[in-house]
Amino acid sequence: MAVEATVRVQNLFVSFRSRSGGEHRAVAGLSFAVEKGGTLAVVGESGSGKTTLLRALIGLVPPEAGSVALFGHNLQELAAADLSKIRQRCGYVPQDPYGALPPSLTALGAVMEPAVIARRGRTKEDVRARAKALLAELGLTGERVLDSRAVGLSGGQRQRVELARALILEPELLLCDEPTSMQDVSMRGDIIAVLRRHVARGMSLIFVTHDLKLAARAAERILVMQRGRLCEEGAAAEVLSHPQASYTKDLIAAIPVLPAKPLPEARLKGKRLYRDGGNDVILT
């Protein structure tokens, strides 16, 4: 028997109606699939429909036409209770870390919360240890940070708490909306490494970003969106090295290139060096 894809999107259209009665089509005829353990980065400029697509994938916005199936189940055909069960198999990291975290919980409490609610036979102490380990993997340690409420955390720290909150239930599918937009280059690498470890245990990943280079590090395939439409989809290395669509070529041309000149040893002393592809990025 053929294995069902984790995500199967067929000819998906999503529109929003304005108060004046006008209609804006945010997603226009997208089709793609992500297999179990597969990774897909969705790239496109601001307003191209990436967030709307992610929200449609977990049934937060209804399709105008077409279908979304997760784990072989068409979301439009599911009763509310079954849709909720399907959602429990997914993690979602929203784009805006402000307002996404429960304001009354500490960073540690916010990560523990989904696992405490789901109660999967773990003791509270197990959950606390797992939450601490996840936060540490994402560079968040120490009482001051772990005991801070959302208001006391930076945007980048909030994003990482959101990610840990999504990962603690070990989702089969993780949908991330710009999860590294507020991180420094070094932390972006750490986040990608954490995501890779979860992909290695079989998790499927859909990663939304503006950044084509980051997309290629996060995922094996890239889907480029332009004004709600699929512009190009292919193996990440292939899309970066041989883009087919002129829009993708423009996105690649817009990637800043760092000078290839070797840096004097003295400039590296006491600083963190991070290798991003062929480029060395120095963090002071």
Ligand SMILES: Nc1ncnc2c1ncn2[C@@H]1O[C@H](COP(=O)(O)OP(=O)(O)OP(=O)(O)O)[C@@H](O)[C@H]1O
């Ligand atoms: N709830 C909504 N009501 C009306 N229009 C919306 C709504 N959500 C999104 N849109 C519109 O749909 C289009 C796509 O928005 P979306 O947020 O999906 O783009 P995006 O690619 O994620 O952008 P960004 O990279 O800036 O986050 C935009 O024109 C946006 O204004």
